[in-house]
Amino acid sequence: MSTPGDGTRVVHAGLPAPVPGEPFLPGPVFAAPYHLDPVAGPGAAVDGYGRPDNRTRRALETAIGELERGDTRVFASGQAAITAALLTVLRPGDAVLLPSDGYFAVRAFAAGTLAELGVDVRTAPTAGPYPSFEGIRLVLLETPANPGLDVCDIPAIAAAAHAAGALVAVDNTAATPLGQRPLDLGADLVVASGTKALTGHSDLLLGYVAARDEALLARLTTWRAQTGGVPGAFDCWLAHRSLGTLDLRLARQTANAAALAPLLAAHPAVTGVRWPGLPGDPAHAIASAQMRRIPGLIGFDLGSEERVGAFLSASRLIFAATSFGGLHTSADRRAQWGDDTTPGFVRLSCGVEDTKDLVEDVKAALGG
Numbered sequence: 546m547s548t549p550g551d552g553t554r555v556v557h558a559g560l561p562a563p564v565p566g567e568p569f570l571p572g573p574v575f576a577a578p579y580h581l582d583p584v585a586g587p588g589a590a591v592d593g594y595g596r597p598d599n600r601t602r603r604a605l606e607t608a609i610g611e612l613e614r615g616d617t618r619v620f621a622s623g624q625a626a627i628t629a630a631l632l633t634v635l636r637p638g639d640a641v642l643l644p645s646d647g648y649f650a651v652r653a654f655a656a657g658t659l660a661e662l663g664v665d666v667r668t669a670p671t672a673g674p675y676p677s678f679e680g681i682r683l684v685l686l687e688t689p690a691n692p693g694l695d696v697c698d699i700p701a702i703a704a705a706a707h708a709a710g711a712l713v714a715v716d717n718t719a720a721t722p723l724g725q726r727p728l729d730l731g732a733d734l735v736v737a738s739g740t741k742a743l744t745g746h747s748d749l750l751l752g753y754v755a756a757r758d759e760a761l762l763a764r765l766t767t768w769r770a771q772t773g774g775v776p777g778a779f780d781c782w783l784a785h786r787s788l789g790t791l792d793l794r795l796a797r798q799t800a801n802a803a804a805l806a807p808l809l810a811a812h813p814a815v816t817g818v819r820w821p822g823l824p825g826d827p828a829h830a831i832a833s834a835q836m837r838r839i840p841g842l843i844g845f846d847l848g849s850e851e852r853v854g855a856f857l858s859a860s861r862l863i864f865a866a867t868s869f870g871g872l873h874t875s876a877d878r879r880a881q882w883g884d885d886t887t888p889g890f891v892r893l894s895c896g897v898e899d900t901k902d903l904v905e906d907v908k909a910a911l912g913g
């Protein structure tokens with residue numbers, strides 16, 4: 546068989562070999578302790594205690610690992626995964642470079658906990674310019690960045706960072722492994738929130754770290770077992786179940802963004818439209834070169850908090866909600882969470898509704 550396409554890969558990712566009478570995806574295994582061999586003890590079976598050992602979690606890790614092409618550990622949330630990666634790699638006296646325009650909670654963690662631990666926290670905008678990487682231990686990139694949707698050149702930055710002795714981690718939340726494979730592009734680590742498009746049903750929190758370096762993964766696995774930020778079996782099972790439709794969901798989300806972005810850009814009430822799929826977007830060239838798909842996220846400005854409120858109240862289909870990447874189209878005025886954005890800036894997350902219905906709804910909500 547030729548190389549399977551994305552739809553085939555997600556449908557089969559992490560599934561056990563077929564066994565007559567068994568389900569395609571085995572149900573969740575709920576266990577804190579498991580039975581031990583009364584004589585041989587923990588060495589006699591793979592699973593002994595739920596914090597380090599759970600086969601539903603391992604199946605999900607196999608699935609995500611197949612898509613990211615790296616060994617994967619899942620965590621209770623994206624924040625749990627990202628902070629685990631940062632605290633596994635960084636030590637007092639190290640320097641870390643973070644995106645100044647990325648997910649705000651990561652910067653807040655760095656400015657608080659990491660700085661208090663003696664880590665030198667530096668920032669650079671995703672679109673650059675980047676400082677010298679000399680003396681930096683870890684460069685964390687977020688591309689496309691949330692919420693501004695700027696994109697950076699992963700291979701070029703990874704090459705420069707590696708030449709200076711730094712490790713590179715990429716937050717792949719917005720792209721998902723079907724949109725971009727950072728490990729193939731030169732990154733050492735992928736970190737992500739699986740709460741968003743990866744699982745896409747707005748019903749669970751999840752995070753993961755993927756890497757190819759066994760020593761790094763061993764330290765991360767120990768970190769997770771000792772700090773305990775594991776996702777529950779049911780969330781892992783739901784996430785695995787949801788992965789099977791990732792290709793279909795992303796395709797519709799991108800198609801919806803492709804219809805809405807030009808409409809928004811042409812509307813007199815809207816300014817500053819950002820969608821890396823638009824030919825005139827500043828991120829278009831790099832995104833087209835390095836990404837396999839453009840996510841269904843659009844940024845734009847309606848001018849004021851009041852106009853955003855009026856737009857969302859007038860829309861019949863767009864849910865006012867934070868997070869993104871779900872089945873339902875949703876919009877978030879980011880300044881209400883303390884993001885450094887203008888009061889009228891909106892991050893629109895296109896869902897999987899019919900394109901014609903969304904176009905009609907957005908036109909009507911904008912006042913024609």
Ligand SMILES: Cc1ncc(COP(=O)(O)O)c(C=O)c1O
Nearest residue numbers: 622623624648691718738740751
């Ligand atoms: C880019 C990015 N990374 C990480 C996170 C954190 O993920 P979680 O909310 O699953 O902890 C988010 C959440 O919005 C995000 O947008």
